Amino acid sequence: MDLDEITTIIYQPKNDHEPGFIYLMEAEGYHGLIPGCYLRRCKIGLSRNPEARLDNFHRNQPPCNVKILKTIYVEDMADVEGELHQQFSQCNVELIKSQEWFDFNPVQFLMVNWEFEKRSLYVFSLSELPIKLIIFSMIGVLAMGAIAGTQLGFSHQPESQPLLQDAKHKIKN
Structure with a gap:
């Protein structure tokens, strides 16, 4: 085994254009006299494991409480994250090390939550279609x-029972 083969085995670049999670985190109590009342400092990011990302974030980032508000599973993490970053670019906070933080006013916060909900709709794959189609068709036919x-x-009730009862009634009479 030569050095190129070892390097290939050890280093495999991440491909963010694959299924995974998009998360919305919030730095709690970051703004204002009444923190979180007007502006909310949030991060839109991607991860294959959002909980592990949050743990890592707590170990390496500022001394404020950060919590995950929402996570959605998507087919292409990089595309969806890029769309959300572009859509809310006017809210972006210019930081030296990150382009993923945003300050949302209440209306913008509702909009970002709506965008997450819109993208979180479950879409089944074609491989699931036949069994679902069969089940729903059978229920529909029934x-x-x-x-x-x-x-x-x-x-x-079969029709013969009323005839038998009529016959028994006639025999008695």
């Missing part, structure tokens, strides 16, 4: 059958 049966007046 429901339609039940509705059609009640509308057409079908009953669960």
